[in-house]
Amino acid sequence: MKAETLFHIGDLSKKTGVPTRTIRYYEAMGLLRRPVRNRHGYRLYASEAAERLRFIRAARGAGFSLNEIREILNIADEGETPCRSVLQRVRHRSEDLDRQIAKMIAMKSRLEGLLKRWTTDLPRPTPKEICPLIENLNEKEE
DSSP: OOOOOOBOHHHHHHHHTOOHHHHHHHHHHTSSOOOEEOTTOOEEBOHHHHHHHHHHHHHHHTTOOHHHHHHHHHHHHTTOOTHHHHHHHHHHHHHHHHHHHHHHHHHHHHHHHHHHHHHHOOOOOOTTOSOHHHHTHHHHHO
């Protein structure tokens, strides 16, 4: 039986492109299992850590939070497939983005209206005002 190759944290970092500081952080958060330590106290990671780091990077790239990733990994660690949970989270995130996009479109429309109005009618500040464009914004818009 062949012994598994173990990696020092620097080697794991080079192999995965994840900075050593981030690897330590993920370990502290419970995203990575605690590595064994050699007789000098250095961390030694199994190849499974590299696989988890690749998964974490891919999940982060897809917009998952570290807490969500931890929950997904916990499901997998329990021997279950987390794909249903992932699908549900992706649906929820997509719906959130739709709401955010709608808010942004409304804000853009409001700003375009303000720009149009302010370009043709630029008010002069009174001695107590800093910028009447902003200070009178709520009065005129509501």
